[in-house]
Amino acid sequence: MHWADVLASHLEEERKQVIATGITPSGPIHIGNMREVLTADAVYRAAKDRGLDAEFIYIADDFDHLRKVYPFLPETYEQYVGMPLSEIPCPCGEHKSYADHYLSSFLHSLKELGINPKVYRASKLYKENKYREYIHTALEKTDEIREIIEKVSKRSLSKNWIPFNILCQKCGRLTTAKPVLYEYPYVEYTCECGFEGEVDIRKGGVGKLPWRVDWPARWKMLGVTFEPFGKDHAASGGSWDTGKIIAEKIFDYKPPHNVVYEFIQLKGKGAMHSSKGTAVSAEEMLNMTPPEVLRFMIMKNKPSKHVDFDPGFGLLDLVDEYDEEERVYFGAEEEKKGMKDLRRTYELSQPYNVPSELPVQVPYKHLATVAQIAGNWEDIKTVLKRTGQIPDVLKKGDEERLKKRVEHVKYWLRYFAPKRITFKVQKKTPKIMLSDEQKKLLHSLQKRFSEIKWQADEIHNAVYDASEENRLNAKTAFQTMYQILLGQNHGPRLGYFLSTLEKEFVLKRIEEAVK
């Protein structure tokens, strides 16, 4: 059984299931976070497929404060450290807030992946006073909570600690106001900024529950029954350990079912942390990877499995693997061992509907070549048709899919592809010195090319015949062609490559080169 179905099988049928995921938009949201959302989405779908009444929600903790000036921020952001992300200006100026800046890009990505949770913003929940009873309860039970946290997490809290971070009315920070006295409904405080005042906890948005308390409070408030979380929360004495006890003892709520997921590493660069700048943002990841393939990467691996995302050659392999499983799914190929839970994995990899028949496939590596030869989609389509890679008449769905893949492969070529696979057809004949032998070879190639049918295998044979005729190593022949077309010694498989170019263009190039 697929892991998502196993997890969903633990959910109770009698009650409504709320599958939750929560991420703090403190920076570009990365693929690691993406795993959380995709894991939740898979369980949500599995729950629905079991006939459960299920809802999928996403809580953006945008009322959390800015920890520090991250490497990707201008230094002027120093002044905002400690303020809620929802109250900090947007870095680009086009969004409502700092939080929204990162959030909107992420939510857009989610849509493309076929993930459509109900979105809650913590800042709104606080300001609209949804936390009121939980803040009240927490403050009434301060001693109990303190005991739980100190005992379970083995750390000691300061004497005047209360489970409430006050938002200083003057400087707007959540981190600098220290409580002096709590007497319902007021908390008196003094702030490092020099301000002294009091807040009325019956009013919304005057402060925030600290994370370890906020999390369980949120479970009850939204009725969360399932939530995946990263191993950082799962460490012993961590927020899950304290959270589940706080949920039961303080808020009288049964902690949600859960799954702990491993992080995704960027191959060769270590773990991705939005705060360390080693992240590839979710948006970038999606720009270079077709959405169904990105989903596939998560779905085929159990959450406990650590995953390396390789934005180099590995990406091509991943797409090939997906395409292969797709062919098997539709019966076009035999299943191989090691394709675990193939059918379910394939289905869960679809952002939206499962295709009704095998989509038209073009090998991704070939697409990477063609995309470098032809400019826009129309040209690429023409080339693919001429070389017989796609049928003359494309169905609408197939066309859209291929077009999208071209966009992804282009983005990849531009920013992530290893140098050795990129090339550019030179508009002008490169200035290179050709030996007499090479010139002779080109002459005979010119003749042969003009006589053959312009297709891969014939071109290939012509090159070989020509080099034999001139008693040249075939390698030299291939290199010569790459030199006059690309200005380099290597290139894509020549037969295919030339067949994607106009015959006239190639002949003319040869003519110019031998001059």
Next chain:
RNA sequence: GGGCCUGUAGCUCAGCUAGGUAGAGCGUCUGGCUUUUAACCAGGUGGCCAAGGGUUCGAAUCCCUUCAGGCCCGCCA
């Protein structure tokens, strides 16, 4: 110091929540194909399933211990 995960063929991994004679891809080797960003076809090769112990008629699979690696926590969340 604590937690989680991982350890199966040269490499990447599947199999482990139904315990029942070791699997795939890649590589390598052989043969074929007049060769190209990691080309294709056919066939062969390859493993004391990290080590030790236990449960069992039977263990890669379950339990315990040890070793090795990765990550996380031990500020805040």
